[in-house]
Amino acid sequence: MNAPLASAAHAVRKTVTVAAPIALAFEVFTARIESWWPMPSHHIGDADCAAVVIEPRVGGRWYERGTNGVECVWGQVLVWEPARRVVLVWQLDAQFKFDPTLHTEVDVRFTAIDDRTTQVDLEHRGLEAYGAAELAMREAFGSPNGWNGMLDHFAQVAGSAFVAPSADHAQP
Protein backbone atom coordinates (compact mmCIF):
# COMPACT_ATOMS: atom_id res chain seq x y z
CA MET A 1 0.00 0.00 0.00
CA ASN A 2 1.47 3.33 -0.94
CA ALA A 3 -1.41 5.54 0.06
CA PRO A 4 -1.31 7.10 3.50
CA LEU A 5 -2.96 4.76 5.92
CA ALA A 6 -6.16 5.99 7.42
CA SER A 7 -6.62 5.91 11.14
CA ALA A 8 -7.32 2.34 12.16
CA ALA A 9 -10.33 3.36 14.19
CA HIS A 10 -11.85 5.03 11.18
CA ALA A 11 -11.13 2.43 8.54
CA VAL A 12 -11.97 -1.16 7.83
CA ARG A 13 -9.33 -3.18 6.01
CA LYS A 14 -9.70 -6.57 4.43
CA THR A 15 -7.44 -8.72 2.31
CA VAL A 16 -8.61 -11.70 0.34
CA THR A 17 -6.67 -13.98 -1.99
CA VAL A 18 -8.67 -15.18 -4.95
CA ALA A 19 -7.89 -18.08 -7.27
CA ALA A 20 -8.67 -16.05 -10.37
CA PRO A 21 -6.63 -13.98 -12.84
CA ILE A 22 -6.37 -10.30 -11.98
CA ALA A 23 -8.51 -9.08 -14.89
CA LEU A 24 -11.26 -11.50 -13.99
CA ALA A 25 -11.12 -10.59 -10.31
CA PHE A 26 -11.51 -6.92 -11.23
CA GLU A 27 -14.36 -7.73 -13.59
CA VAL A 28 -16.24 -9.72 -10.98
CA PHE A 29 -15.74 -7.04 -8.35
CA THR A 30 -17.00 -4.22 -10.56
CA ALA A 31 -19.05 -5.32 -13.58
CA ARG A 32 -20.51 -8.30 -11.75
CA ILE A 33 -20.93 -6.75 -8.33
CA GLU A 34 -24.52 -7.90 -8.16
CA SER A 35 -23.34 -11.52 -8.38
CA TRP A 36 -21.74 -11.26 -4.97
CA TRP A 37 -23.10 -8.21 -3.16
CA PRO A 38 -24.95 -9.47 -0.09
CA MET A 39 -28.37 -8.70 -1.51
CA PRO A 40 -31.17 -8.50 -0.68
CA SER A 41 -30.35 -7.42 2.84
CA HIS A 42 -28.10 -4.50 1.93
CA HIS A 43 -29.91 -2.12 -0.29
CA ILE A 44 -31.60 1.19 0.24
CA GLY A 45 -34.61 1.28 -2.07
CA ASP A 46 -38.13 0.36 -1.07
CA ALA A 47 -38.38 -2.30 -3.74
CA ASP A 48 -36.26 -5.42 -3.83
CA CYS A 49 -32.92 -4.88 -5.43
CA ALA A 50 -32.75 -5.99 -9.06
CA ALA A 51 -29.25 -4.78 -9.84
CA VAL A 52 -26.20 -3.11 -8.40
CA VAL A 53 -24.24 -1.10 -10.93
CA ILE A 54 -20.81 0.54 -10.94
CA GLU A 55 -20.50 2.74 -14.03
CA PRO A 56 -17.00 1.98 -15.40
CA ARG A 57 -15.45 5.44 -15.46
CA VAL A 58 -14.26 8.18 -13.15
CA GLY A 59 -17.31 10.10 -12.05
CA GLY A 60 -19.55 7.14 -12.84
CA ARG A 61 -22.36 6.39 -10.48
CA TRP A 62 -22.54 3.50 -8.04
CA TYR A 63 -26.18 2.69 -7.63
CA GLU A 64 -28.81 0.07 -7.15
CA ARG A 65 -31.88 -0.44 -9.29
CA GLY A 66 -34.97 -1.84 -7.66
CA THR A 67 -37.37 -4.27 -9.25
CA ASN A 68 -39.64 -1.24 -9.68
CA GLY A 69 -37.01 0.43 -11.86
CA VAL A 70 -36.16 3.10 -9.31
CA GLU A 71 -32.45 3.83 -9.06
CA CYS A 72 -30.90 4.69 -5.71
CA VAL A 73 -27.41 6.16 -5.75
CA TRP A 74 -24.87 4.83 -3.26
CA GLY A 75 -21.99 7.01 -4.37
CA GLN A 76 -19.66 7.43 -7.31
CA VAL A 77 -16.42 6.23 -8.89
CA LEU A 78 -13.41 8.27 -7.75
CA VAL A 79 -10.57 6.23 -9.27
CA TRP A 80 -10.93 3.84 -12.18
CA GLU A 81 -7.82 1.88 -13.16
CA PRO A 82 -9.11 -1.31 -14.77
CA ALA A 83 -7.67 -4.52 -13.34
CA ARG A 84 -5.60 -2.62 -10.78
CA ARG A 85 -7.60 -0.33 -8.62
CA VAL A 86 -11.00 1.17 -8.09
CA VAL A 87 -11.99 3.74 -5.48
CA LEU A 88 -15.66 4.19 -4.80
CA VAL A 89 -17.29 6.88 -2.75
CA TRP A 90 -19.79 5.39 -0.36
CA GLN A 91 -22.42 7.83 0.83
CA LEU A 92 -24.80 5.62 2.72
CA ASP A 93 -25.57 6.41 6.32
CA ALA A 94 -26.10 4.03 9.20
CA GLN A 95 -29.65 3.36 8.06
CA PHE A 96 -28.45 2.60 4.53
CA LYS A 97 -29.88 5.85 3.24
CA PHE A 98 -28.07 8.06 0.76
CA ASP A 99 -26.62 11.15 2.41
CA PRO A 100 -24.79 13.51 0.03
CA THR A 101 -22.96 15.11 2.98
CA LEU A 102 -21.30 11.82 3.87
CA HIS A 103 -18.08 10.93 2.11
CA THR A 104 -16.42 7.61 2.88
CA GLU A 105 -14.21 5.77 0.42
CA VAL A 106 -13.89 2.15 -0.57
CA ASP A 107 -10.40 1.69 -2.02
CA VAL A 108 -9.87 -1.68 -3.70
CA ARG A 109 -6.48 -2.74 -5.05
CA PHE A 110 -5.80 -5.81 -7.13
CA THR A 111 -2.34 -7.42 -7.20
CA ALA A 112 -1.43 -10.42 -9.33
CA ILE A 113 0.26 -13.08 -7.23
CA ASP A 114 0.63 -15.19 -10.37
CA ASP A 115 -1.34 -15.73 -13.59
CA ARG A 116 -4.17 -17.38 -11.76
CA THR A 117 -4.11 -15.79 -8.32
CA THR A 118 -4.99 -12.30 -7.24
CA GLN A 119 -4.70 -10.53 -3.94
CA VAL A 120 -7.42 -8.02 -3.24
CA ASP A 121 -6.85 -5.37 -0.59
CA LEU A 122 -9.89 -3.41 0.43
CA GLU A 123 -9.93 -0.36 2.65
CA HIS A 124 -13.16 1.34 3.58
CA ARG A 125 -11.93 4.59 5.06
CA GLY A 126 -13.15 7.97 6.17
CA LEU A 127 -15.56 6.49 8.67
CA GLU A 128 -14.91 9.54 10.82
CA ALA A 129 -17.38 11.20 8.47
CA TYR A 130 -19.96 9.43 10.56
CA GLY A 131 -18.78 11.42 13.54
CA ALA A 132 -20.94 14.33 12.51
CA ALA A 133 -23.84 11.97 12.20
CA GLU A 134 -23.11 10.49 15.59
CA LEU A 135 -25.20 12.95 17.52
CA ALA A 136 -28.08 12.29 15.20
CA MET A 137 -27.54 8.58 15.74
CA ARG A 138 -27.64 9.03 19.48
CA GLU A 139 -30.94 10.78 19.00
CA ALA A 140 -32.07 7.92 16.83
CA PHE A 141 -31.14 5.39 19.50
CA GLY A 142 -33.77 6.97 21.69
CA SER A 143 -36.38 6.67 18.97
CA PRO A 144 -38.42 3.55 18.43
CA ASN A 145 -36.68 2.57 15.21
CA GLY A 146 -33.11 3.75 15.62
CA TRP A 147 -31.64 0.78 17.39
CA ASN A 148 -33.99 -1.63 15.75
CA GLY A 149 -32.85 -0.50 12.32
CA MET A 150 -29.22 -0.94 13.25
CA LEU A 151 -29.82 -4.31 14.84
CA ASP A 152 -31.80 -5.46 11.84
CA HIS A 153 -28.77 -4.70 9.71
CA PHE A 154 -26.53 -6.63 12.08
CA ALA A 155 -28.90 -9.57 11.99
CA GLN A 156 -28.99 -9.57 8.22
CA VAL A 157 -25.22 -9.44 7.97
CA ALA A 158 -24.85 -12.21 10.50
CA GLY A 159 -27.49 -14.27 8.75
CA SER A 160 -26.18 -13.84 5.24
CA ALA A 161 -22.72 -14.90 6.40
CA PHE A 162 -24.01 -18.43 6.52
CA VAL A 163 -25.45 -18.41 3.01
CA ALA A 164 -22.40 -19.33 1.02
CA PRO A 165 -22.82 -18.68 -2.70
CA SER A 166 -22.81 -21.87 -4.69
CA ALA A 167 -19.88 -22.42 -7.00
CA ASP A 168 -22.29 -23.90 -9.52
CA HIS A 169 -23.95 -20.57 -10.12
CA ALA A 170 -21.19 -19.06 -12.19
CA GLN A 171 -22.43 -17.28 -15.28
CA PRO A 172 -19.65 -17.47 -17.87
Place this chain on the structure above:
Amino acid sequence: MTPAKTVLQARRFAALGDPTRLQVFKLIARAPLSVAEVAARLPVSRPAVSQHLKVLADAGLVQRDSAGTRNLYRPHTDGIATLRDFIDSLWDVGLARFKAQAEALARARAAPAAKEKK
Protein backbone atom coordinates in the same frame (compact mmCIF):
# COMPACT_ATOMS: atom_id res chain seq x y z
CA MET B 1 -17.12 -13.03 9.87
CA THR B 2 -15.13 -14.22 12.80
CA PRO B 3 -16.88 -16.52 15.24
CA ALA B 4 -16.10 -14.10 18.07
CA LYS B 5 -17.94 -11.34 16.27
CA THR B 6 -20.92 -13.55 15.63
CA VAL B 7 -20.99 -14.56 19.26
CA LEU B 8 -21.01 -10.92 20.33
CA GLN B 9 -23.82 -10.10 17.90
CA ALA B 10 -25.84 -13.07 19.09
CA ARG B 11 -25.33 -11.92 22.65
CA ARG B 12 -26.59 -8.45 21.74
CA PHE B 13 -29.74 -9.81 20.16
CA ALA B 14 -30.35 -12.09 23.11
CA ALA B 15 -29.81 -9.23 25.55
CA LEU B 16 -32.40 -7.08 23.80
CA GLY B 17 -34.74 -10.00 23.22
CA ASP B 18 -36.20 -9.63 26.71
CA PRO B 19 -39.01 -7.04 26.75
CA THR B 20 -38.14 -5.67 30.18
CA ARG B 21 -34.47 -5.42 29.33
CA LEU B 22 -35.33 -3.64 26.10
CA GLN B 23 -37.40 -1.15 28.13
CA VAL B 24 -34.46 -0.60 30.46
CA PHE B 25 -32.20 -0.03 27.51
CA LYS B 26 -34.55 2.42 25.85
CA LEU B 27 -34.86 4.39 29.07
CA ILE B 28 -31.14 4.86 29.55
CA ALA B 29 -30.75 5.55 25.83
CA ARG B 30 -32.66 8.79 26.43
CA ALA B 31 -30.60 9.89 29.43
CA PRO B 32 -28.03 8.28 31.72
CA LEU B 33 -29.76 6.87 34.80
CA SER B 34 -28.88 5.13 38.02
CA VAL B 35 -30.33 1.75 39.00
CA ALA B 36 -32.72 3.47 41.40
CA GLU B 37 -33.88 5.90 38.74
CA VAL B 38 -34.59 3.09 36.30
CA ALA B 39 -36.41 1.14 38.99
CA ALA B 40 -38.54 4.20 39.79
CA ARG B 41 -39.68 4.39 36.16
CA LEU B 42 -40.50 0.75 35.64
CA PRO B 43 -42.46 -1.83 37.61
CA VAL B 44 -39.21 -3.66 38.30
CA SER B 45 -37.22 -4.09 41.51
CA ARG B 46 -33.77 -2.60 41.93
CA PRO B 47 -32.02 -5.99 42.04
CA ALA B 48 -33.83 -6.96 38.84
CA VAL B 49 -32.78 -3.70 37.17
CA SER B 50 -29.18 -4.35 38.26
CA GLN B 51 -29.31 -7.79 36.74
CA HIS B 52 -30.74 -6.49 33.46
CA LEU B 53 -28.05 -3.82 33.28
CA LYS B 54 -25.37 -6.42 33.91
CA VAL B 55 -26.61 -8.50 30.97
CA LEU B 56 -26.69 -5.40 28.76
CA ALA B 57 -23.19 -4.44 29.87
CA ASP B 58 -21.85 -7.95 29.21
CA ALA B 59 -23.25 -7.69 25.70
CA GLY B 60 -21.37 -4.43 25.20
CA LEU B 61 -24.55 -2.41 24.92
CA VAL B 62 -24.30 -0.45 28.14
CA GLN B 63 -21.52 1.14 30.11
CA ARG B 64 -21.32 2.43 33.66
CA ASP B 65 -20.01 5.84 34.60
CA SER B 66 -19.26 6.78 38.18
CA ALA B 67 -20.47 10.27 39.04
CA GLY B 68 -19.46 10.80 42.67
CA THR B 69 -21.29 8.20 44.67
CA ARG B 70 -23.75 7.53 41.85
CA ASN B 71 -23.29 4.95 39.19
CA LEU B 72 -24.93 6.06 35.99
CA TYR B 73 -25.65 3.77 33.11
CA ARG B 74 -25.69 4.87 29.52
CA PRO B 75 -25.66 3.15 26.13
CA HIS B 76 -22.31 2.00 24.89
CA THR B 77 -23.03 3.77 21.67
CA ASP B 78 -19.96 5.10 20.07
CA GLY B 79 -21.67 5.71 16.78
CA ILE B 80 -18.49 5.33 14.78
CA ALA B 81 -17.53 2.09 16.48
CA THR B 82 -21.01 0.69 15.98
CA LEU B 83 -20.99 1.60 12.35
CA ARG B 84 -17.44 0.37 11.91
CA ASP B 85 -18.51 -3.03 13.27
CA PHE B 86 -21.37 -3.06 10.81
CA ILE B 87 -19.23 -2.15 7.82
CA ASP B 88 -16.58 -4.65 8.92
CA SER B 89 -19.21 -7.39 8.91
CA LEU B 90 -20.57 -6.24 5.59
CA TRP B 91 -17.19 -6.57 3.87
CA ASP B 92 -16.47 -9.91 5.52
CA VAL B 93 -19.61 -11.26 3.94
CA GLY B 94 -19.21 -9.39 0.68
CA LEU B 95 -15.60 -10.40 0.05
CA ALA B 96 -16.28 -14.05 0.88
CA ARG B 97 -19.04 -14.03 -1.71
CA PHE B 98 -16.88 -12.11 -4.18
CA LYS B 99 -14.08 -14.69 -3.80
CA ALA B 100 -16.49 -17.57 -4.41
CA GLN B 101 -17.96 -15.93 -7.50
CA ALA B 102 -14.58 -14.97 -9.00
CA GLU B 103 -13.18 -18.44 -8.44
CA ALA B 104 -16.23 -20.13 -9.88
CA LEU B 105 -16.03 -17.95 -12.98
CA ALA B 106 -12.28 -18.58 -13.27
CA ARG B 107 -12.89 -22.33 -13.20
CA ALA B 108 -15.69 -22.05 -15.75
CA ARG B 109 -13.53 -20.05 -18.14
CA ALA B 110 -10.55 -22.36 -17.68
CA ALA B 111 -12.60 -25.33 -18.84
CA PRO B 112 -15.31 -24.00 -21.16
CA ALA B 113 -15.27 -27.04 -23.44
CA ALA B 114 -15.79 -29.48 -20.60
CA LYS B 115 -18.65 -27.39 -19.26
CA GLU B 116 -20.45 -27.16 -22.61
CA LYS B 117 -20.41 -30.91 -23.16
CA LYS B 118 -22.40 -31.50 -20.00
